[in-house]
Amino acid sequence: xxxxxxxxxxxxxxxxxxxxxxxxxxxxxxxxxxxxxxxxxxxxxxxxxxxxxxxxxxxxxxxxxxxxxxxxxxxxxxxxxxxxxxxxxxxxxxxxxxxxxxxxxxxxxxxxxxxxxxxxxxxxxxxxxxxxxxxxxxxxxxxxxxxxxxxxxxxxxxxxxxxxxxxxxxxxxxxxxxxxxxxxxxxxxxxxxxxxxxxxxxxxxxxxxxxxxxxxxxxxxxxxxxxxxxxxxxxxxxxxxxxxxxxxxxxxxxxxxxxxxxxxxxxxxxxxxxxxxxxxxxxxxxxxxxxxxxxxxxxxxxxxxxxxxxxxxxxxxxxxxxxxxxxxxxxxxxxxxxxx
Numbered sequence: 001x002x003x004x005x006x007x008x009x010x011x012x013x014x015x016x017x018x019x020x021x022x023x024x025x026x027x028x029x030x031x032x033x034x035x036x037x038x039x040x041x042x043x044x045x046x047x048x049x050x051x052x053x054x055x056x057x058x059x060x061x062x063x064x065x066x067x068x069x070x071x072x073x074x075x076x077x078x079x080x081x082x083x084x085x086x087x088x089x090x091x092x093x094x095x096x097x098x099x100x101x102x103x104x105x106x107x108x109x110x111x112x113x114x115x116x117x118x119x120x121x122x123x124x125x126x127x128x129x130x131x132x133x134x135x136x137x138x139x140x141x142x143x144x145x146x147x148x149x150x151x152x153x154x155x156x157x158x159x160x161x162x163x164x165x166x167x168x169x170x171x172x173x174x175x176x177x178x179x180x181x182x183x184x185x186x187x188x189x190x191x192x193x194x195x196x197x198x199x200x201x202x203x204x205x206x207x208x209x210x211x212x213x214x215x216x217x218x219x220x221x222x223x224x225x226x227x228x229x230x231x232x233x234x235x236x237x238x239x240x241x242x243x244x245x246x247x248x249x250x251x252x253x254x255x256x257x258x259x260x261x262x263x264x265x266x267x268x269x270x271x272x273x274x275x276x277x278x279x280x281x282x283x284x285x286x287x288x289x290x291x292x293x294x295x296x297x298x299x300x301x302x303x304x305x306x307x308x309x310x311x312x313x314x315x316x317x318x319x320x321x322x323x324x325x326x327x328x329x330x331x332x333x334x335x336x337x338x339x340x
Contacts, residue, residue, distance in 0.1 A: 044080050044095040048094075052094050054266075065250075072089040094117075095225070110230050111327050113332060138168040147173065223306075226299060241331055242335050246335040249295075
């Protein structure tokens with residue numbers, strides 16, 4: 001890795017871009033050692049990510065594939081990538097960073113290896129009675145996070161999909177998606193994208209969800225949480241990464257099943273400092289109805305092509321890069337086989 005790139009990470013923050021026996025018998029290359037393989041996994045928190053971690057522990061999915069996870073906790077999406085670049089962590093699974101592919105274009109020594117949530121778990125809420133669809137956002141204020149961060153990019157993608165000129169929309173940097181929701185609720189902005197778990201509160205509070213504001217419906221190919229690993233880890237600890245992806249894949253499959261409600265609610269309570277979360281059932285119902293995790297740690301060439309083309313159209317990437325430059329999808333394929 002060049003010193004110039006490493007310096008660029010910190011100087012520019014990327015320009016503001018946001019069953020063992022069976023396994024041994026059928027897949028001998030995955031034969032489990034006496035001791036689990038260690039993997040350093042970076043995460044930037046959030047209640048849904050913490051819920052995933054709680055289910056992972058609760059159901060002993062890491063043990064089931066012979067991997068020992070060490071969590072590296074960071075505070076921001078870009079910090080997940082920095083942890084990989086600096087070799088403090090080896091893989092990021094559930095804390096997506098929308099600046100990943102532009103960073104790879106700039107020389108970041110990482111690759112996409114799979115995915116967690118496959119589609120955006122976001123909806124566009126409005127406090128303005130005159131804003132009911134994306135076309136109504138022209139001339140209005142829309143709350144987002146940092147320029148070219150996730151909330152900004154998905155909002156631009158929605159406008160693009162609906163043929164709305166983004167130049168006519170005033171974007172306001174509010175902060176996190178939770179802060180955006182509160183700003184919409186308080187009437188500080190006309191609308192903004194935020195987590196689907198706010199839907200019940202929005203209804204009680206007299207807010208509306210745009211008729212074409214369900215981003216998992218309107219942007220079905222947008223890969224919400226790509227999993228990515230350092231080139232060094234792919235070379236030096238491929239088996240550990242595969243096993244980690246398999247463990248997370250088991251979580252995705254488990255919570256996508258109808259009998260996971262009690263376990264999911266308990267895990268979300270644990271993620272909420274032991275306090276029952278009012279939105280837990282809403283979040284679980286969303287997972288059941290829309291299958292955002294798809295029961296697999298895999299992503300596809302088609303989704304990555306879509307994302308690159310979107311980035312190029314928004315000026316976030318100069319060109320669409322070859323798949324082998326940005327991804328190694330063989331790890332997730334092997335993880336699916338290990339899942340059984």
